[in-house]
Amino acid sequence: MKTIHSFVMSAVGLAALCASPAFAQQATFQVGALTPVTGAGAPYGAGMSKAIEIAVAEINAAGGAxxxxxxxxxxxxxxxxxxxVLGAKKLLSVSNVKALIGVWSSGESLAVMPLTNEANVLLMHASGAPALSGPPVNDKKLGFRFQATNGRFGRAFAEIAKREGYTKPATMAFNNASGLGNTEGFATAWKAAGKEVVASVVYEPNRPSYRSELQSVLRAKPDVIVTGSYLADTTIILREWYQSGVNTKWxxxxxxxxxxxxxxxxxEVTEGIISVETVSNEAAPSYKHYAEAAGKAGINVQGNAYAAMAYDQAIILGLAVQAAGPTASGTELAKKVHEIGTAGGTQVYTFAEGKKKLEAGERVSYIGASSALNFDEFNDVTPDFAAWKIEKGQLVRKYIVKL
Structure with a gap:
């Protein structure tokens, strides 16, 4: 009897010991990374995935959120x-993620956001479509954009066309939300200055040739053609343009x-083309911190601005979990992401720094590696842009454009 009693007491003691904080299993917060490893976004997807891994490793090394x-x-x-959509459904229903990050193109984000809204889960993306800003798509304000809107891209195109001295622009747009958003944003900004767009063509995807659409634009004799396009279709269009022998710029x-x-x-074909992309927040300590780690991980730091965006998505999510707790609802987390991603708090540049300030009861403002963030009422950001020119087979940065 005494032996049985001793055994029971020992078992109770062991159970109590195992339940103590020192031996309790650490809580987890499930995050879904939905990145473009293949397809048109493949040049950026691997870097985005690595950047998310870097950020999550930093968060966990600091004791988690x-x-x-x-x-x-x-x-x-x-x-x-x-x-x-298939990937998002798997992450939501099987992995039970509480946030989805790394989504790249507008078509993906527009398709996935209804699912994340229904599940009350955050969606952090690098898509430009204007429809992602507010109702009805982002009526719950669970979506956060870390890239410029297509409208802002269009304004940057217009600033660059003006600076380069062009007077007769035309546009060619891939028929989706992103392509149309870019060229429509350009046309709106250009016409607001009292200027004319001499031709506008929208073309369908997955065509073996775009010669007829190109000829329609070239008949207007533009001095520059502004595109809302992807790599595959741009390659075909430029090859056919070069074969035409017509002198214009892009x-x-x-x-x-x-x-x-x-x-x-x-x-030879690409000489003189102007490439427009957002630039990271290169003067910020957060960028320098990120760039060092990203470079060691083999990420093309300057050539993949989306990797810095993915990194920021994970870091600010970690800070929001630190502020609201791992069991917080999507709505509660979204409010914290917005608060931490806007001005007014103590500026922080890493998760560890932000965690320390939050534990001290301070409000923090995360200054990102991709941009200063500073979300507007639609959870959109306004990063800076840069104009690169292709010279002798190399992309050469020429100047920064601030909107």
Missing amino acids: KGAKLVVSSEDSQTAPQAA IIPGWAANADLIKALGP
Whole structure:
């Protein structure tokens, strides 16, 4: 009897010991990474995935967010809305993620946001479509944009066209939310200055040739063609333009006018093309901290601005979990992300620094590596832009454009 009693008491003691904080299993916070490992976004997807890993490792090395370890489950969006939806459903229903980060293209974000809204889960993305700003798509304000809107891209295109001295621009747009948003943003800004767009063409995806659409634009004799395009279609259009022998210039978004375009077409065809892309927050301590870690991880720091955006998404999510707790609802987390991503608090540049300030009861404002963030009422940001020009097969940065 005494032996049985001793055994029971020992078992109770062991159970109590195992339940103590020192031996309790650490809480977790599930994060979904939905990045474009394949498809049009593939030049950026691997870097985005690595940047998320870097950020999560930093958060966990600092003791986690409010005691919770961040755990990442990943899916390839394939830069395609249908694949993104399938990946998001798996992350939401199987991995039970409380936030979805790393989404790249507008088509993906527009397809996925209804799912995250229904699940009351945050969606952090790098998409430009204007529809992602407010109702009805982002009526719950669970979506956060870390890239410039297509409208802001269009304004940057207009500033660059003006600076370069062009007077007769035309536009060519891929028929989706992003492509149309870019060229419509340009046209709006250009016409607001009392100027004319001489031709505008919208073309369909997955065509073997765009010769007829191109000829329609060239008949207007533009001195520059502004595109809302992706790499595959841009490659075809530029090849057919070069074969036509017509002399005109091009302003193309950076995700289409990149090193892969030069590789596909060669220096002669791409000479003089202006590539426009947002630039990271290069003067900020957060960028310097990120760039060092990203460089060691093999990320093309200057050539992949989206990786810095993905890094910021994970860091500010960690800070929001630290502030609201790992069991907070999506709505509660969204309020903290917005608060931490706007001015008014003590400026912080790393998760560890922000965690320390939050534990001391201070309000913090995270200054990102990709931009200063400073979310507006739609949870959008306004980063700076840069104009690169392709010269002798190399992308050469020429100047910064601030809106």
